[in-house]
Amino acid sequence: MQPREITYSRNVFLPLTNVCRNRCGYCIFRTPVGEGCIMPRAEVENIIRTGAGAGCTEALFTFGEKPEDEEGFSEHLAKTGFSSILEYCHAMCELSISSGMLPHTNAGILDYNELEWLKEVNASMGLMLETTAEIPAHRNCPGKIPEVRIAMMEDAGKLRIPFTTGILVGIGETPADREDSFHVIADLHRRYGHIQEVIVQNFCPKDGTDMKNYPTVGKEEFCSTISSAREILPDDVSVQIPPNLADAGYFVGCGVNDLGGVSPVTIDYVNPEHPWPGVDELKAIVGNHRLKERLCIYQRYIDRGWYPEGLKCIIDKLNDDIRKRNEQQ
Numbered sequence: 001m002q003p004r005e006i007t008y009s010r011n012v013f014l015p016l017t018n019v020c021r022n023r024c025g026y027c028i029f030r031t032p033v034g035e036g037c038i039m040p041r042a043e044v045e046n047i048i049r050t051g052a053g054a055g056c057t058e059a060l061f062t063f064g065e066k067p068e069d070e071e072g073f074s075e076h077l078a079k080t081g082f083s084s085i086l087e088y089c090h091a092m093c094e095l096s097i098s099s100g101m102l103p104h105t106n107a108g109i110l111d112y113n114e115l116e117w118l119k120e121v122n123a124s125m126g127l128m129l130e131t132t133a134e135i136p137a138h139r140n141c142p143g144k145i146p147e148v149r150i151a152m153m154e155d156a157g158k159l160r161i162p163f164t165t166g167i168l169v170g171i172g173e174t175p176a177d178r179e180d181s182f183h184v185i186a187d188l189h190r191r192y193g194h195i196q197e198v199i200v201q202n203f204c205p206k207d208g209t210d211m212k213n214y215p216t217v218g219k220e221e222f223c224s225t226i227s228s229a230r231e232i233l234p235d236d237v238s239v240q241i242p243p244n245l246a247d248a249g250y251f252v253g254c255g256v257n258d259l260g261g262v263s264p265v266t267i268d269y270v271n272p273e274h275p276w277p278g279v280d281e282l283k284a285i286v287g288n289h290r291l292k293e294r295l296c297i298y299q300r301y302i303d304r305g306w307y308p309e310g311l312k313c314i315i316d317k318l319n320d321d322i323r324k325r326n327e328q329q
Contacts, residue, residue: 123315127149244276262276
């Protein structure tokens with residue numbers, strides 16, 4: 001196999017709240033409204049400070065979709081002094097910037113104006129498409145209607161936001177559904193040019209969910225899905241797998257060229273039972289390929305100026321730091 005470049009980023013994972021309006025059949029991330037349902041500012045500050053000290057370049061902000069739709073959440077939010085979770089996120093993105101780390105926000109469904117506002121303080125953003133199919137796992141999930149998610153991804157393209165999306169494999173969709181999802185993503189990228197990477201993520205059953213006994217896809221089927229992604233997606237879109245959820249060393253050979261964000265500081269809050277690999281482990285995973293660290297905003301978007309002007313100095317500094325680390329590998 002011809003050696004190729006396999007990229008990754010160093011991040012901190014900041015779930016500002018786990019409260020969510022959706023009721024996905026496979027999710028343990030969502031928790032009910034209650035005391036401690038919002039990550040305190042002091043904790044955010046500590047994680048960002050620790051991450052910056054560990055060489056992390058990305059602050060990944062996530063939270064449950066439209067938590068204000070859940071009864072009682074706004075009362076807890078009011079104690080923070082913010083009027084909405086998006087306002088809190090915006091402020092924490094500013095905190096990240098002041099600490100020299102690039103924010104990347106994945107907040108679920110946002111409208112055009114919300115995307116435009118958060119774009120002011122983000123180097124990149126994301127939303128998992130998951131699937132274009134109507135599946136039972138999304139029965140009680142207003143934010144998982146495929147047309148709604150596709151429309152938001154299109155708005156991100158119109159706004160020139162460097163964007164991450166992806167699919168979940170094995171949640172009730174068919175191989176044809178997966179191909180359809182890749183074609184939809186490819187079409188969006190051909191029109192707007194904003195898709196940086198597409199995550200191909202394998203479903204992992206969780207105790208306490210409706211799908212705890214649901215079967216997972218086998219190695220051959222997952223490899224075939226990765227290969228399908230590489231075949232359908234434009235060449236400049238990276239195909240990514242989470243290196244903590246699958247036999248990444250095996251699946252790199254199926255067409256993967258990115259291993260996403262890994263953290264030396266925080267756990268994977270969506271899949272807490274699967275620890276992140278360290279950089280040395282990533283080197284073993286890629287084998288004869290070239291491991292290269294990257295920022296959460298890909299270089300081609302930096303070259304095009306698709307980022308807030310206030311991030312330029314941080315991008316330049318972090319790019320220099322990464323260049324030095326890559327030379328030392």
